[in-house]
Amino acid sequence: xxxxxxxxxxxxxxxxxxxxxxxxxxxxxxxxxxxxxxxxxxxxxxxxxxxxxxxxxxxxxxxxxxxxxxxxxxxxxxxxxxxxxxxxxxxxxxxxxxxxxxxxxxxxxxxxxxxxxxxxxxxxxxxxxxxxxxxxxxxxxxxxxxxxxxxxxxxxxxxxxxxxxxxxxxxxxxxxxxxxxxxxxxxxxxxxxxxxxxxxxx
Numbered sequence: 001x002x003x004x005x006x007x008x009x010x011x012x013x014x015x016x017x018x019x020x021x022x023x024x025x026x027x028x029x030x031x032x033x034x035x036x037x038x039x040x041x042x043x044x045x046x047x048x049x050x051x052x053x054x055x056x057x058x059x060x061x062x063x064x065x066x067x068x069x070x071x072x073x074x075x076x077x078x079x080x081x082x083x084x085x086x087x088x089x090x091x092x093x094x095x096x097x098x099x100x101x102x103x104x105x106x107x108x109x110x111x112x113x114x115x116x117x118x119x120x121x122x123x124x125x126x127x128x129x130x131x132x133x134x135x136x137x138x139x140x141x142x143x144x145x146x147x148x149x150x151x152x153x154x155x156x157x158x159x160x161x162x163x164x165x166x167x168x169x170x171x172x173x174x175x176x177x178x179x180x181x182x183x184x185x186x187x188x189x190x191x192x193x194x195x196x197x198x199x200x201x202x
Contacts, residue, residue, distance in 0.1 A: 001141040010136055011182035013145035014069050020177040022074040026142050030175065031077075033138040039127045041109045042093045045085035046131040046170075049078040049161050059160055064152035064172075073147070074176035078157065079132050081124030084166040086113040121168065128170025135173045145178035 001009075031048055039045055051057055054071070061070035070076060082088070090109040091102040113120050136146040149172035158169060 003137065003141075006137045006140045010140045010146065011185075012147045013178040013180075013182050014067065014147055015179045016069055016072040016074070016145070016174070016176040017179045018072040020074050022144065022176060026144075027075055027175075029142065030075075030135055030138045034131045034134045037127075037131045037134045039130075040123050041086070041090070041105060041112070043085045043090070043109070043123075043127070044093060045082045045124050046127050047080040047082055047167065048131075049080060051076045051078060051161070056160060060152070060157055063156035063160070064149070067149065067151060069147050069149070069174040069176075070152075070172070072176070072179075073174035074144075075174070077135060077173045077175070078161055079128045079135070079170045079173060080163065080167050081128050081170055082164075082167050083120050083124050085124075086110070086120065124168060125170055132171055132173050135175070139175045144175050145182065147174040148172070149174060 027050070031050070034046070034048065035044070037046070051060065057071045057076060060076070061067065064070050086109050090106040093109075094102045094105045097105070113123075132148055136148065139146050152172065154169050157163075163169065
């Protein structure tokens with residue numbers, strides 16, 4: 001599917017066929033595509049928890065406003081971020097570059113992030129958002145429906161998935177076969193309200 005077609009077709013679908021199982025090969029393609037997404041300094045700070053245990057999915061649903069897609073979608077991916085990725089041997093993010101480039105980037109990473117906790121978190125959340133969009137567009141291109149989700153108790157889900165202390169949850173992405181047609185778009189703001197040239201109007 002053309003990228004623009006996938007963008008136009010993507011809708012937040014909440015009703016899924018609980019009997020449908022996404023082929024492992026397709027799920028692998030979706031996850032591999034997300035792993036090619038951009039991150040600042042190539043930190044690759046996203047982490048994807050693919051929840052397959054039915055009992056765990058039920059527990060997560062209980063702390064996610066009982067939203068059916070948590071258990072009924074074929075795949076539930078908790079998109080997380082390693083907030084401390086910048087400290088974990090950063091030269092390895094540039095392992096295929098020359099040694100002098102590895103050393104240069106490791107120094108730049110340390111200089112940019114050290115002592116700037118809000119920047120660390122902001123960058124991690126941006127990475128999660130970019131990864132989630134890649135997950136969804138790839139899934140749609142393969143013929144699946146998706147739903148991004150943040151309607152859940154983040155702390156409770158963190159405990160259920162054994163989230164490390166230096167990680168944060170960005171959002172869920174549910175993927176599967178929709179059981180009802182997607183609802184039409186509710187409406188878009190006029191272009192002149194959201195697109196500006198050079199600066200905001202005074």
